Amino acid sequence: MAYTDIIPSSLRRWLLLAFCLPGIGAMGAPPAHDGATFVTYEQFGAVGDGLTDDLPAIVRAHAHANGQGLPVRSNPEATYHLGRRALTAIIQTDTDWSTSRFIIDDSQGVEDHKQPVFEVQSRLAPVPLALDRLSAGQNRLDVKPATDLLVLVENANRRIYIRKGLNVNDGQPQQEVFILKTDGTIEGAIEWDYETITRTEARPLDPAPLVLRGGLFINIGNRMKQPMGYNYWMRNITIKRSNTTVEGLSSQVVGETDIGHPYLGFLLATQAANITFRHCRVEPRKVYHTIGRAGLPVPMGTYGYRADHVVNFTMQHCRMGDIHDTTRWGVATSNFVKNVLVEDCVLSRMDVHQGVSGGYTIRRSTLGHAGLNAIGRGRLLIEDSSIHSQRFIMFRADYGATWDGDVIIRNSRWLPPPSPDRTPVLFMASNDGTHDFGYPCAMPRTIRIDGLTVDDSHQTGEHAGVAYFDHPLGALGGDVPFPYRPIELLQVRNLRTVSGRPPRLSVNPQVAEKLPVRVEMVP
Numbered sequence: 119m120a121y122t123d124i125i126p127s128s129l130r131r132w133l134l135l136a137f138c139l140p141g142i143g144a145m146g147a148p149p150a151h152d153g154a155t156f157v158t159y160e161q162f163g164a165v166g167d168g169l170t171d172d173l174p175a176i177v178r179a180h181a182h183a184n185g186q187g188l189p190v191r192s193n194p195e196a197t198y199h200l201g202r203r204a205l206t207a208i209i210q211t212d213t214d215w216s217t218s219r220f221i222i223d224d225s226q227g228v229e230d231h232k233q234p235v236f237e238v239q240s241r242l243a244p245v246p247l248a249l250d251r252l253s254a255g256q257n258r259l260d261v262k263p264a265t266d267l268l269v270l271v272e273n274a275n276r277r278i279y280i281r282k283g284l285n286v287n288d289g290q291p292q293q294e295v296f297i298l299k300t301d302g303t304i305e306g307a308i309e310w311d312y313e314t315i316t317r318t319e320a321r322p323l324d325p326a327p328l329v330l331r332g333g334l335f336i337n338i339g340n341r342m343k344q345p346m347g348y349n350y351w352m353r354n355i356t357i358k359r360s361n362t363t364v365e366g367l368s369s370q371v372v373g374e375t376d377i378g379h380p381y382l383g384f385l386l387a388t389q390a391a392n393i394t395f396r397h398c399r400v401e402p403r404k405v406y407h408t409i410g411r412a413g414l415p416v417p418m419g420t421y422g423y424r425a426d427h428v429v430n431f432t433m434q435h436c437r438m439g440d441i442h443d444t445t446r447w448g449v450a451t452s453n454f455v456k457n458v459l460v461e462d463c464v465l466s467r468m469d470v471h472q473g474v475s476g477g478y479t480i481r482r483s484t485l486g487h488a489g490l491n492a493i494g495r496g497r498l499l500i501e502d503s504s505i506h507s508q509r510f511i512m513f514r515a516d517y518g519a520t521w522d523g524d525v526i527i528r529n530s531r532w533l534p535p536p537s538p539d540r541t542p543v544l545f546m547a548s549n550d551g552t553h554d555f556g557y558p559c560a561m562p563r564t565i566r567i568d569g570l571t572v573d574d575s576h577q578t579g580e581h582a583g584v585a586y587f588d589h590p591l592g593a594l595g596g597d598v599p600f601p602y603r604p605i606e607l608l609q610v611r612n613l614r615t616v617s618g619r620p621p622r623l624s625v626n627p628q629v630a631e632k633l634p635v636r637v638e639m640v641p
Contacts (some may be wrong), residue, residue: 157183160199166196168221173201173235177208177300182567183273184241185208192218192333199223204230209238212361215367224340225373231349234356234386236516240324247298247320252312257304265322267298268360268391270427272317277312278556279472282590283412283516286449289556291316292470295427297323297391306429306456309475310557323391324358330355330364335384339374339403348418360391369400369422376562378406381429383424383451391483392427398423399437400508402446421469421590422449423457432459441466441486441634442506442535446487458575470494471517487535495522498562510545517560519590520549529569534584536576542584548589551598560603561590567610572594575616583619590633604634611640 135145157179160166176198183190190209192198194216200225222235229455232418247261249271271492280289292312297305340351357364363616370382384400385392400422408417422438425431431452438449441464450465452458453472460468461481467488468480474494482502489507493514510532513519525545534542547561553640574584587609615621621638622631 125328127480136532138253144516145254154434156189157186158190159192159196164196164198166193166198166218168197168199170199171201171203172198173203173205173207176200177205178212180207180209180211184208192216194218197221197338200235202226202228204233206234207236209236209330210241210328212329212331213627214331218329218333218572220333220335221333222337224351225338226341228340228353231351231353234354236353236355238328238330238355238357238362240321240359242324243320244447247318249312249315249318251315252308252310254308254311256308259298259302259304261298262302263298263300263320264323266300268295268389268429269296269298269321270317270319270389271312273310273312273314273498274316275314276556277541279517280554280556281516282518282553282555284414284416286632288412293387293427294456294555295429296456296474299530306476309473309490319389321389321497323361325361327361327363328359330362331366331515332366332368335369337369337371337384339371339378341375342378342379344379345375348408349379350506351379352386354381354386357387357393359388360393362390362392365394365396366399366641367398367400371403373400378404378422380406380418380447383421385423387425387428387431389427393425393428393430394432394434395423395436396432396434397436398442400449401439401445401446405445405447417447418520419447419451419469421447421451425452425455426452426601427454428452429456431455431457434459434462436463436465438465441484441565442486443593465542466550467491470514471518477634492521493517497523498525499525499528500530500532501528504533505553506533506535508534508537508540508542510534512546513549513561515546518553518555519561520555520557520559521547521548522560523562524599527567527570531571531573533573534577541582542572542577543588543625544575544584544586544621546588547590548588551602551603552598554600558603559600561605562608563605566607567606567613569612570614572613572615572621574619577617581619582619583617583622584615585622585625585636586628586637587624587633588627591626591629607636607638609638609640 159179162175162178162419164172182490191214197219199221272291274291276292278292281287403420406418451469455474457476463483466486469491470493476496479499484504491512596613
């Protein structure tokens with residue numbers, strides 16, 4: 119079956135028109151050039167007709183460009199088919215995909231669905247670094263490396279992020295990344311105490327930036343059917359090089375059926391520093407279901423933008439499709455990340471699973487039905503933004519609903535969708551104190567609101583007004599094995615509800631009566 123048989127008719131007509139443009143397909147490669155300043159895919163045999171498997175030629179082109187230190191430029195009018203073979207094009211130089219199109223057909227016959235089609239790698243080899251122990255909050259080492267390093271440390275003797283709920287698991291070894299500068303200072307202060315360090319990896323930061331620019335990637339979704347469980351797909355662009363920017367890239371998803379498995383992230387940055395996604399558009403994917411480890415049905419999340427083990431992760435002017443479509447998952451998530459900045463973005467979800475620390479900033483952005491999720495520590499700042507989910511902020515209960523730090527909200531809007539049987543809650547933070555997540559859990563120390571409009575005009579049923587909190591049961595104290603530290607201060611200035619009803623402290627009257635929080639209403 120040809121890919122054109124399962125692409126929607128509107129997109130098919132657009133692609134067929136593209137194939138008829140001068141310089142495409144049967145007309146051969148674009149005009150020749152001397153090859154001295156950049157490398158093209160056509161120089162290494164790429165056809166660009168949307169049918170021929172061009173991935174082997176693309177792999178060879180990047181290998182040559184890497185060896186010569188030359189940038190790569192694709193043919194702006196070409197449509198490259200990336201085939202189904204287990205090949206990965208290694209990128210180590212600037213790459214301009216312009217308006218070129220790339221077909222990634224996952225519908226059948228993929229040799230290795232866990233292998234990326236492109237991987238951005240550093241030219242610099244890892245270096246040895248011996249560390250015996252580290253302390254939480256530490257911001258300096260008695261080591262002065264020859265170049266700035268991204269350091270990953272791990273203590274396999276301790277488990278953290280021990281998940282609760284339908285996807286219960288045994289957690290992860292205690293780990294994190296940080297930047298060690300040449301003067302011995304640490305960027306991304308140490309999160310945990312390390313009495314023992316069982317693994318250390320140190321990778322030099324490439325001093326020059328690398329930019330991936332442009333490109334429209336059309337992914338025909340997989341139809342993998344197998345026994346229940348997660349089987350994540352890659353077939354993506356993986357970034358393992360610090361100081362990398364992806365700009366102006368788009369990804370579309372077509373050909374999905376009722377059968378399929380999730381993807382880890384089309385743009386996936388891992389174990390790197392200073393990563394920026396700018397002016398990108400990655401479409402969300404269909405939600406599939408499986409049986410979780412607790413033996414009950416769970417949705418399988420699939421993301422478009424993802425950062426794991428990254429210091430300084432920025433998204434600017436990034437987009438997706440309908441941010442209110444609950445049949446679609448995504449699109450942004452992170453694990454073990456320090457310093458996240460989201461500016462001028464329109465996304466259905468900003469999610470944190472296994473922790474963010476330092477700063478977590480949402481600025482001039484709009485978040486849709488899945489909203490803003492947060493687990494970690496430091497300062498969480500939302501300003502000049504709009505959130506359309508049932509919870510303004512959800513501190514994920516499956517990871518302890520913990521935020522060890524402060525939350526600041528400035529000049530923002532909350533537009534909870536109508537729900538006849540659920541009270542909209544600003545801060546979802548529930549922990550009954552019975553589960554060991556591998557770390558102490560806490561509500562934010564302080565929450566400061568300075569300018570928030572709550573549009574609760576569309577609420578149905580017996581709407582008694584929104585609430586600040588839901589059921590933070592552990593905050594009530596009592597004899598629990600893993601106490602949940604309550605919030606200390608809730609400070610509110612310039613909060614307005616469209617209904618005119620002031621927010622309640624909690625949907626649970628018992629919590630509202632016993633929660634030991636100081637509430638300051640500032641004129």
